Amino acid sequence: MDVLHNLAFGFEHALTLQNLLFCAVGCTVGTLVGLLPGLGPLATISLLLPLTYSIPTDGALIMLAGIYYGAQYGDSVSAITMKIPHASSIVACIDGYQMTLKGKTGLALFTAGVSSFIGGTVAILVLAWLAPALGKVAFLFGPADYCALMLVGFVCVSFVTTGSLLNGMAMCLIGVLLGQIGTDVNSGMQRFTMNFSFLADGVGLVSIALGCFGIAEITKNLDNRDERSPFNGKINLIPTWAEFKRIFPSALRGSMIGSFLGILPGGGPVIAQFAAYAVDKRFSKYKHEIGSGAIEGVAGQAAADEAAARTSFIPLMSIGIPENAVMALMMAAFIIKGIQPGPNMIAGHPDLFWGLVASMWVGNCFLLILNVPLVRYWLSVFKIPYGALFPSILFFCCIGTYSVNNNLNDIFITAGFGLVGYIFMRLELDAAPLMLGFILGPMLEENFRRALLMSRGNFSSFLTRPISGTLLGFIGIFIVWQVTAFFLQARKTTAHERLPS
C-alpha cells in the first residue's frame, strides 16, 4: 500500500499544469528527435541541458526524461516504416519492416504503441517498488565498492554498446582521462590545462556531447549521402480483435524482460530488445511466424525497449551510479540542478522522485496519444530533405554550446570535439562509453583515492570487501571468457585457412 500512497503523492506533482506541459514538450521533442536522423537522445539532452537552467528542477527533469523515452519510441517508428533506426531500434527493423512490406504498417505501429504503453506501465511499477528498496542496499556501499561498481558498469557498457570489450574500454578510459582535465578537487592543482584559463573548470560536457554525437554524426550522414525516400504507404491503424489479443502475452513477456535487463549495469534498451525477441522466438505461440512479420516480433521488443528505458533510472536514483551514457547525462542534469542522485535523494526530495516516476506514466499516455492516432502527421517529418535539416542541426549545436556560458569561444571546443568524434567514428570507436567515462571519471577518482586512504594504500581491501570482491571477480571472469573466446576463434580461422591448401 505504501507504493500506491507514494505514487498518488507523485501524481499530485506530475499532474500540475506546468509539469504536464513539460512532460508533453519532452515527449514531443523526443519523438521528433527519434524520427529525425542526425540527433540521438544523447545529443538532444545535452542540447537542451543549458536551456533547463531557468526551468524549475522537477519540470526540467521531467522534460529530459520525456525526451529520452520519447526518442526511444520515435526511433521505432522510423525503423518500422523505413527500416532506418537512428539510435537503437535495431530489432524493430526485422519484423516491423516485414509487416510494412506486407502492407500492415498501421498494425505494426499500433502494436508498437500499445506494447510500449504496457512495457512502460510495468516498468514504472517495478521502479516505484524497487528503487526505494535498492536505496537501502546502497548504504552498505563503501568507496571501494563504488569503484568496483563503476568498473563493472564500464565493462558492461563497453561490451553491450560496442560489442568489443577492447574498443569500449578504450573509450571509457579516454573519457575518464578527459574528465581529469581541470582543477583537482583534493589538491587544487590544475591538471592538463596547458595553462589555458578556460580549461580550469574542465572541458564542457555539452561541448563533448554535441561534438561527438551531433557534429560527427552529421558528417557521417553526409559522407554516406543516402537521400531517403519518404514513406508513402497507407496506414490502417485499427486492428481486428484477433490481432489485438495477440499483442498482450508477448508484450507482457517483453515488459518483464525489459524491466529486469534495464536495471543491470550496462543494460538498457538495446540488449532488452534482443533478449525479448529471442524469448518470443522460442516461447511464443506463433514462433514459426516470427521473422516474417509477426505481431509478436514487434510487440515483445517494443515493450522491452520502453520498459528498459524506464528501469534504467533505478541504479541512478537509488545507488547514484548511472549505468549507461544517457543516464550519465541525466545525472549531470540532476547535479546541475543541485541534487545528488543516490540513496538520499528519495528521502530528501520525495516530491521530485515520485513526481518523476508518476510523470513517466503520464508521458506514457502522451506517447500513446501522440503516436497512435497522430502517427500519419509525424511521418511527414520524413519529407524534409537532409540538405535542409543538417544546417539547422548545426545551428542548434552552436546555440546549445553558446548558451552554457554565453561564450562564443566554447563553439571552437565543440568543433574540436566534432573532429575528434569523427576520427573516433572512422576508427569504429563508439563515443557512448566515452560519455559515461567522462561523467563518472571524477567520481571514480574520488572514491579510488578515498578507498586507498582508508586502507592505508593497501589494494587488498578491494578484494576482501564482499561487495567489491564479488564485482571484481565478475570482471575477472568476463575478461578470461573474452580472451579464451578470441583464441578459440583465432584457432578456428587458422584451421579453416589451412584446409584448402
Next chain:
Amino acid sequence: MNDRDLVRGLFIIAIALAFGLGSLRYPIGQFSHAGPGLFPLLVSCLLFLVGLITVVRSRFVGHVPLRFNVKNIAIILSSLCGFVLISEHLNMILAIVFMVFCASAAGASYSVRRNLAISAVLVVVAFAFQKLLGVNLPLY
C-alpha cells in the same frame, strides 16, 4: 599502414602517452596519500595496455581499410569556426547566413533559394530564443 585496427591501436597509445607523460609533471604521492598525478597515470597505463593489445590483435585479424573523407568534416568545421568569428566581429545574423551557405556545400544538392529560406527560418528561431527564452544572443 592503411589498416583501421592498427591505426586505432596507435591512436589509443598516442592518447595514453599524452596523458601519461603529462601526469608525470604532477606530484604522484603514495598510494595511501595519492597526489594529483597518480590516478591519471594509472588510467593512462591501463589505456596504454588496451592500445597495445589492440595493435597486437590487429596482426591476427583481417585487414579493414580506413576510410576517411576530409572534405565534409573540413567544410563543417570551417562553417562552425566562421560562425564564431563572424558573430564575434560582425553579428550573428550574418553568421547564420554564412553557416548555412558554407555547410550546405557538403550536402548532396546545393540551392541558393533553399539556403535563403533556411537562413530566414533560423534567424526567426534565433530571435524567438532571444526574446522568449532569454538566451543572450548577439544577434545585431
